[in-house]
Amino acid sequence: MNLKQLQYFVKLAETEHYRKAAEALYITEPSLNRAIRDMEKELGIQLFEKQGRNIYLNKYGRLFLAYVQRSLQELNRGIDLMKAYTRPDQGKIILGFIYTMGYTLVPEMITQFQGIDGNERITFDFHQGTTTSLIKELKEEKIDAALCSSVENEPDVLFYPVAEEELIVAVPKGHRLSNRGSVSLKELEPYPIIAFDKSSGLYQMIHKFLVQADAHLKVACHVEEDNAMAGFVAAGYGVAIMPDFYTLPYYNLDRIPISDPVEKRYLYLALLRQSQLLPVVERFRNFLLARWQRGML
Structure with missing residues (x-):
C-alpha cells in the first residue's frame, strides 16, 4: 500500500463516485479502480459497496477512513514543518x-x-x-x-x-589575598582550591596554566559549573581560578587578576x-x- 492509494481512497470516500474522484485526482477511472482494488486485496476486505450504478463507503471503509485521514493529516503537518525549516526567516x-x-x-x-x-x-x-x-x-x-x-x-x-572572559582568582571576602593587586598561580599553593570537574571545558585549560607555572595546588573539591564554584568560594570553602563571568560581582567574594601570562577563556x-x-x-x-x-x- 502506498501514499497515492491512500489519497485516492480518501477522495473516493468523499465523492462516492469514480468519475468525480478520478477527475479531482487528475487520473483515469481505470487507474483509480485498479488502485482501490489493489488496496482492498491487500487489506483482505472490501471498503466500498455497489448500489446500482453508484458506490458507497461501507462500515469497514468508514472505520478505515478515520485512520487514513488522521495519518495523512500528521504527514501533512510533518511536510509543512520540513518546508518551514528550509526557510531562512x-x-x-x-x-x-x-x-x-x-x-x-x-x-x-x-x-x-x-x-x-x-x-x-x-x-x-x-x-x-x-x-x-x-x-x-x-x-x-x-x-x-x-x-x-x-x-x-x-x-x-x-x-x-x-x-x-578573563580568568581571575576568586577568594572569600576578607581573605588574606583580598587586597592584592594581582596574584600568581604559585602563590595559591597554601590554600585549598575548588577545581572544575573533568567534564568542564575549563579543566584542561586551567591544568595547562598550572603546569606552566609549576603550581601544585591542593584540591578541596571538584564542581561542574561556574555558579557552584562561586558559591563555594563565597562560603569560605576555598579559592578558585575561574572566569570573571557576568554575575560574579554579586557573590560575596573578591576577584583578583592573575599575574601569570594566561589566556582568556x-x-x-x-x-x-x-x-x-x-x-x-x-x-x-x-x-x-x-x-x-x-x-x-
Missing part, C-alpha cells in the same frame, strides 16, 4: 549553552538576533548543561548548536569563537561538521560571527 533553533551564559550573554545574543529585520519569526528552545553534556547532545542531534568551551579531539565538531559556537545546516541555524551562526568580528575591531 522562520523556524526553530534548539540551542544548548553552558550555565553561566544564561544570565546575560545568551539573552543579549537572542534579543539582538531577533531584533534584526527578517528574524522575528525565528524561535528558540534552550538546553543548559556542561560543555561535555552539550557536545554529547549535539553529536546525538538533540540540539542544533551549542555555546560552550572548545574541546580537543572532537573531529566531528566545528568551534567558532563568539565571546571571551573563549566561548564558542559548536556545530556538527558533517551536518547540513538548517537555513535558520546558518543565519544565527553568521550573526554570531559578525558580532564577534565587530567586537574584535
Whole structure:
C-alpha cells in the first residue's frame, strides 16, 4: 500500500463516485479502480459497496477512513514543518549553552538576533548543561548548536569563537589575598582550591596554566559549573581560578587578576561538521560571527 492509494481512497470516500474522484485526482477511472482494488486485496476486505450504478463507503471503509485521514493529516503537518525549516526567516533553533551564559550573554545574543529585520519569526528552545553534556547532545542531534568551551579531539565538531572572559582568582571576602593587586598561580599553593570537574571545558585549560607555572595546588573539591564554584568560594570553602563571568560581582567574594601570562577563556559556537545546516541555524551562526568580528575591531 502506498501514499497515492491512500489519497485516492480518501477522495473516493468523499465523492462516492469514480468519475468525480478520478477527475479531482487528475487520473483515469481505470487507474483509480485498479488502485482501490489493489488496496482492498491487500487489506483482505472490501471498503466500498455497489448500489446500482453508484458506490458507497461501507462500515469497514468508514472505520478505515478515520485512520487514513488522521495519518495523512500528521504527514501533512510533518511536510509543512520540513518546508518551514528550509526557510531562512522562520523556524526553530534548539540551542544548548553552558550555565553561566544564561544570565546575560545568551539573552543579549537572542534579543539582538531577533531584533534584526527578517528574524522575528525565528524561535528558540534552550538546553543548559556542561560543555561535555552539550557536545554529547549535539553529536546525538538533540540540539542544533551549542555555546560552550572548545574541546580537543572532537573531529566531528566545528568551534567558532563568539565571546571571551578573563580568568581571575576568586577568594572569600576578607581573605588574606583580598587586597592584592594581582596574584600568581604559585602563590595559591597554601590554600585549598575548588577545581572544575573533568567534564568542564575549563579543566584542561586551567591544568595547562598550572603546569606552566609549576603550581601544585591542593584540591578541596571538584564542581561542574561556574555558579557552584562561586558559591563555594563565597562560603569560605576555598579559592578558585575561574572566569570573571557576568554575575560574579554579586557573590560575596573578591576577584583578583592573575599575574601569570594566561589566556582568556573563549566561548564558542559548536556545530556538527558533517551536518547540513538548517537555513535558520546558518543565519544565527553568521550573526554570531559578525558580532564577534565587530567586537574584535
